[in-house]
Every structure is written in C-alpha cells, then in structure tokens.
Amino acid sequence: MYENLIKLQTDALAELTAVADAEALEAWRVRYLSRKGGALGEAVKTLSTLPREERPAYGQAANEVKAVVEAAFAARQEALRAAALEAELTGSAIDVTLPGRAPSLGHLHITTQALRQLYAIFAEMGFQVYDAPDVETDDYNFGLLNIPPYHPARDMWDTFWVSQDATPDPGQRALLLRTHTSPGQIRVMRERCPEPIRVVLPGKCYRYEQISVRSEHQFYQMEGLAVGKNIRLTDLIGTLHEFAHKLYGGTGKLRVRGSYFPFTEPSIEADVECVLCRGKGCAVCKYTGWLEVAGAGMVHPVVLRNGGYDPDVYSGFAFGFGVERPSMLKYSIHDIRYYYGNDLRFLGQFG
Ligand SMILES: [Zn+2]
Incomplete structure (x- = not known):
C-alpha cells in the first residue's frame, strides 16, 4: 500500500x-x-x-x-x-391519550339573560321595548315627573351630576346620569301622543350611593308604561299579577300595599307570594312569606299633561323594578356587587 x-x-x-x-x-x-x-x-x-x-x-x-x-x-x-x-419524533410528541381541552366560549351576561326573559314576558302582553338615553336633563329626570327643584322627594335619589350650568332655569340645562328609567316615560309620551302606549323601558340607572351588598351605584331597572283611555288600577294589578306568575311561577298570589312616588297617584307596591316557601316564611323572603315585585301606580295627572296627554281624557299606569333582583332570588345571590365585578368565576356559572 x-x-x-x-x-x-x-x-x-x-x-x-x-x-x-x-x-x-x-x-x-x-x-x-x-x-x-x-x-x-x-x-x-x-x-x-x-x-x-x-x-x-x-x-x-x-x-x-x-x-x-x-x-x-x-x-x-x-x-x-x-x-x-x-x-x-420525541421532541414534538403528541400524547393522544390526554383528555381534550374544551375551547373557552363566551356567553351572555346574567343581566342580559334576565332582560331577554323579561322582554319575552312583556311582549306576550303587548308591551314594546323603548330605549331612552342614560344622560338626561334635570327636567326629564325630575321636573317633568312632578319633582320640581327643591322638592323634598329629590332626596329619594342621590344623583351623579354631569354638568350644572348657571342659567336662569337650572332645571333646563343641568345634565345628570339618570337615577331611574322614568324619564323615558316623558320621552315616549311626547313622541307618540295622542296614540295609546304600551312599552317597557329597560336600562342602566346610576345613584351616588354607598356601595354595599344590597346597593350598587349602577344597576338595571325596568319600567312599564301604559297610557290610553279607560285604563284603571285593576289593569295595573292584573298586569303585575300575570308578570309575577310568569317570572316566579307558583300561584302568583299578589299583595298590594299603598306607597308614595311623586309621579304616580295613587302609588302602590306589589308583593308576590314567596315561591320557595309558599308563604310560610323562609330566609329568602325574610320570613314574611312575600317577595317584593315592583313599585307602581296610576300615572300622575301632572306627568300625563307633561307628556302631552289630557288627564281628563287619558289615564295610565306605570311600574318599575330592579332587573337583578329576580335572579338574586332564583340563584340565592346575596351580593349585587358580583354582577358588575367582572369576575369570571361568578359570571361563568350562568352560561
Ligand atoms: Zn319564603
């Protein structure tokens, strides 16, 4: 070699x-x-x-x-x-025996679900949905609803003011976040007068309040309004009865108490027999046997007139309630702050 x-x-x-x-x-x-x-x-x-x-x-x-x-x-x-x-092969190994990971799907918020259920109940009784603005004038929120400036009833609603111009008529220019859905009553009446009205007014309301388990500074309210000829208190009670029966089930047995709101006369509060204990008394109804359904009343003649309707010819009824309350009772949720705390551990339970 x-x-x-x-x-x-x-x-x-x-x-x-x-x-x-x-x-x-x-x-x-x-x-x-x-x-x-x-x-x-x-x-x-x-x-x-x-x-x-x-x-x-x-x-x-x-x-x-x-x-x-x-x-x-x-x-x-x-x-x-x-x-x-x-x-x-070993670096990108796929273990086909591992359990699958479910994709995370979104769903409607518990309040949106509650609102849709309420729309359906009232739609069956001929009520349309009417949307009104969140930012209102002092006039729409108070004045036109029979609560003039300096009226003591204003203390019932602690208010978030947006602006307060120094004009000769402060009620005209001052802007606020609506404290209730009632300003929409004036708006729908002025828009539809002299037609008869049957609407529900859903929406967020704002109160300058101490936040606690029972009160948030933002919450949903729903309001109902019917205006026409020959509308009577019995029509209101019948409507609330049907509503409570459909929402809570049970017998729908209703109790009516006298109350006071500046924009209704007479004013009432309605309770339905507790569906959990059938009126015997339990923790949910605080051992009274009754659940509060709504504040209501016949539309005050001053409010009818402000909406353009002659109170000698027309009459109407109105009612309002908190949208969160029925689901709080249904699911035993004791703290309203969960609704808007954006905690998915809470919200995920209502998909
Ligand atoms: Zn009960």
Whole structure:
C-alpha cells in the first residue's frame, strides 16, 4: 500500500466519526470526496507522476480507499438522518391519550339573560321595548315627573351630576346620569301622543350611593308604561299579577300595599307570594312569606299633561323594578356587587 493513501483513509475516517450534523457532514464530503479539489481526487491525480509499471497497483489501491471512504460516508449520512428523525419524533410528541381541552366560549351576561326573559314576558302582553338615553336633563329626570327643584322627594335619589350650568332655569340645562328609567316615560309620551302606549323601558340607572351588598351605584331597572283611555288600577294589578306568575311561577298570589312616588297617584307596591316557601316564611323572603315585585301606580295627572296627554281624557299606569333582583332570588345571590365585578368565576356559572 501507499503511505499517502493510508494516511488519507485514516484521517478521513477519524474526522467522519467526529461529524455531528448534516452541515459538518457536507463540509467533510467537500473536503474528501468533491470532484473538484477533494483529497481523494487529488491523490488519484498523483498517478500520472508514478512510473508506468506502478500505476495499476496504485490505481487499484486508490479505488479500494475510495470504496471504504464512500461506504463510511453513506453509513454516517444514514445514521445522522435516523438520529434527526428520532429527535423530531420525541421532541414534538403528541400524547393522544390526554383528555381534550374544551375551547373557552363566551356567553351572555346574567343581566342580559334576565332582560331577554323579561322582554319575552312583556311582549306576550303587548308591551314594546323603548330605549331612552342614560344622560338626561334635570327636567326629564325630575321636573317633568312632578319633582320640581327643591322638592323634598329629590332626596329619594342621590344623583351623579354631569354638568350644572348657571342659567336662569337650572332645571333646563343641568345634565345628570339618570337615577331611574322614568324619564323615558316623558320621552315616549311626547313622541307618540295622542296614540295609546304600551312599552317597557329597560336600562342602566346610576345613584351616588354607598356601595354595599344590597346597593350598587349602577344597576338595571325596568319600567312599564301604559297610557290610553279607560285604563284603571285593576289593569295595573292584573298586569303585575300575570308578570309575577310568569317570572316566579307558583300561584302568583299578589299583595298590594299603598306607597308614595311623586309621579304616580295613587302609588302602590306589589308583593308576590314567596315561591320557595309558599308563604310560610323562609330566609329568602325574610320570613314574611312575600317577595317584593315592583313599585307602581296610576300615572300622575301632572306627568300625563307633561307628556302631552289630557288627564281628563287619558289615564295610565306605570311600574318599575330592579332587573337583578329576580335572579338574586332564583340563584340565592346575596351580593349585587358580583354582577358588575367582572369576575369570571361568578359570571361563568350562568352560561
Ligand atoms: Zn319564603
């Protein structure tokens, strides 16, 4: 054998064992096996410098070295490919036996669900939904509802004022966040007069109040208004009876108490027999046997007139209640602050 060929084979095989990836393997291939300038090719070229009689033996030896080195290259290439495949398989392994992860789906807020249920109940009785603005003038929120400036009844609603311009008529310009949905009564009456009206007015109300488990500074209210000829207190009680029966189920037994609101005369509050204890008394009804349903009354003649209706010809009834309250009773939710605290642990229970 020829020394240069032996050294070439030894070096090539030693370097090949150190090759760790495809990139290094390619560099090794260029160095030894490349047709242009590869070490093996260069060794074969020295053939021409040898004496003629030595050439066949040298050529045969060179071919043997080439076969050994090429076989080693092919083996190394295959080993690296297998290793790369193995790494890829173990690196991104998918365990098909793991339980699936359910996608997180959104759903309607508990208050939106309550509102839609209420719309459906009142739609069956012929009530349309009427939307009124959240920011109101002092006039719409108070004055036109028979609560003039400095009237003591204003103390019933602690108010968020938005602006209070110093004008000769403060009631006209002062802006506030509505403290109840009642301003919408004036708006719908002025829009539809002299047509008969049967609407519910849902929406957010705002009170400048200490926040507690029973009162938030924002909450939903729904108000009902019916105006027409020959509308009587019995129509109001019948409507509340039907509403309570559909909302709470049970017998729908109703109790009416006298009350006071500046914009209704007479004013009443209605209670339905507690559906949980059937009137016997329980923690939900505070052992009275009754659940409060709504504040209500016949629309005050002053309010009718402010809405454009002649109180000698027309009459009407109105009622209002908190939208959160029925679901608080139904699900035994004792703290109204959960509704708007954006805690998904709470909201997620009502999907
Ligand atoms: Zn009860």
